[in-house]
Amino acid sequence: MTNKIYYTLVVFLLAATSLLHAQDYLTGRVYELTGNDKIVFPGVNVMVVNEQNRLVNGTTTNQNGEYSIRIPQVTGKLKIEFSFIGMKTQRFDYTGQKTLEVTLEEEALLLAEMVIARERVEKNELGITTREQTFASQSIKMEDFIESLPVTSVEEALQGRMSGVDIIAGGDPGAKSAIRIRGTATLNSNSDPLIVINGVPYTTDIDDNFDFATANNEDYADMLNLNPHDIESIEVLKDAASTSVYGTSGANGVLLITTKKGSKGKTRFSLSSKFTAKVEPDPIPMLDGDEYVAFIQDAIWNTANARGIANSSSLLELLFDTPEINYNPDWRYFDEYNADTDWLSYVKKNATISDNSFSMSGGGDKATYRFSLSYLNEGGT
Numbered sequence: 001m002t003n004k005i006y007y008t009l010v011v012f013l014l015a016a017t018s019l020l021h022a023q024d025y026l027t028g029r030v031y032e033l034t035g036n037d038k039i040v041f042p043g044v045n046v047m048v049v050n051e052q053n054r055l056v057n058g059t060t061t062n063q064n065g066e067y068s069i070r071i072p073q074v075t076g077k078l079k080i081e082f083s084f085i086g087m088k089t090q091r092f093d094y095t096g097q098k099t100l101e102v103t104l105e106e107e108a109l110l111l112a113e114m115v116i117a118r119e120r121v122e123k124n125e126l127g128i129t130t131r132e133q134t135f136a137s138q139s140i141k142m143e144d145f146i147e148s149l150p151v152t153s154v155e156e157a158l159q160g161r162m163s164g165v166d167i168i169a170g171g172d173p174g175a176k177s178a179i180r181i182r183g184t185a186t187l188n189s190n191s192d193p194l195i196v197i198n199g200v201p202y203t204t205d206i207d208d209n210f211d212f213a214t215a216n217n218e219d220y221a222d223m224l225n226l227n228p229h230d231i232e233s234i235e236v237l238k239d240a241a242s243t244s245v246y247g248t249s250g251a252n253g254v255l256l257i258t259t260k261k262g263s264k265g266k267t268r269f270s271l272s273s274k275f276t277a278k279v280e281p282d283p284i285p286m287l288d289g290d291e292y293v294a295f296i297q298d299a300i301w302n303t304a305n306a307r308g309i310a311n312s313s314s315l316l317e318l319l320f321d322t323p324e325i326n327y328n329p330d331w332r333y334f335d336e337y338n339a340d341t342d343w344l345s346y347v348k349k350n351a352t353i354s355d356n357s358f359s360m361s362g363g364g365d366k367a368t369y370r371f372s373l374s375y376l377n378e379g380g381t
Contacts, residue, residue, distance in 0.1 A: 024071040028100040030061050030082060038103055040065030045083045048094070051076045138162050139235035139256075142228060151228050152355050152376055154257070155179060162236055181253030182238055193236075193253035194246055197226075201249065202257075227374040229272055229357040232260045262361040262368035269360050276353040280381050289340045293325045351379030 032041040046067045047058040056074060061067045071078065071094060078094040087104040140161055151157045158179065159167040168178040181193050195202035237254040246254055287295060300319055304312035323331045327338075359372040 024096070024098075025068055026071055026080065026094070026098065026100060027066070027068045028102065029065045030067065031065060031101070031103045032087070033103050033105050041084070041104060043084065044087075044104065045081075047081045047083070048072070049079050049081055049091075050074060137235055137237050138165075139233055141233050142231045146228055152353065152378065154226055154228065154231070154234070157228050157231075158234065158236075164238055165236055179255070181236060181255075191252050193255050194250045195255050195257065196246070197257045198259055201246070226257070226259075227357060227372065229359065229374065230259050230372050232258045234258075260359075260361075260370060262363045262370035264363045264365070264368060267360060267362035270358070272355075272357040274353075274355040276355070278351045278353065278379070278381050280348050280350060283344055286342070286344070289338045293327075296325050348381055351381045353378045 030041045030044045030046070031038040040061075040063075042061050042063045042065055044061045044065070044067075045058065046060065046069055048056050048069060048071060050056055056072055056078070057070060059067055059069045069080075080092045080094050080100060081089065082091075082102050082104060083089040084104060086107060088107040090102055090104065092100060092102075140157070142157060145151070146157070155167050155178075158165055164182045166180040168180065178191075179193055180191060235256040235258075237250070237256065244250070297319060300315050304315040307315070309316075318325075320326070323333070324337055328334060354375075354377045356376075357372065357374040359370065361368075361370040363369055
């Protein structure tokens, strides 16, 4: 019985020894090539990878550049990989060797171009960005069309460029237009939107003689008189969510106007001068005095023919006894009926518009400034 136990222990010891010898180890040292000298390289990654390029074991070199890694018993070919940041990665086939010394070389990469971008986040008067905005609004930049179109007022800048914004133009020369956002909400009270300039609701000094009871749309529109060249952008707030911050004052919509501001740098001068001609189209051709007489005579003669000549003696007498359609210079009213006056030419004419604007802007580290003048002369047709 004792001999059996002894032989069993011997068998187990021999099996354990064979397992230990089956686990192969690879040792070695890693160097770094500096110039023409080789120095030990600590901290290098030493990995064993299989045919699928998967890591099966790994270690790092010590302060003396030495390493010792166990080679697992797997099917297929294995590779030993040495890597470090800034150094060229090297791979070697494992063929059962016990030692392997490696020298790593520096891997230098030249960047062709490096671009550092920074995004500027702009917020509106409500303190939110365009991406955060969830209400209905629309904005335009004045610089997109102010230089190419003869725009002389804020109303002309908005006309036809924003959905839901109606401009009711005034007919008199120099008269302002009325602004309606999403139609007219009331028939009795004021329907003009709230004007907010640079975050401040627009107020104006109203003369004591201003009669609100009899004021029309043009009278209210005259309160807002801004030079389009001084405006940077216009934003229209349309729905209840966007106008709620202004309370009942924004019930008819809100116009957010941002004016141009001075910028840091040298003093810059800007001069804009526009000249526009307004020409009336040709009217419908009108009859002169002789043509009108012939027209009336033809009308009388055609009526007589329709009734019959025998029954139209009274109409035929008009052709000879009516001084208004007969050429009789001795008649007292002859000049009034034969003057050939073109009355339409007395009430219409061609006109011109002269729009001049001058601005000066600049500033330093502590303050910026902008000064502008404008002169508009518009003639009526």
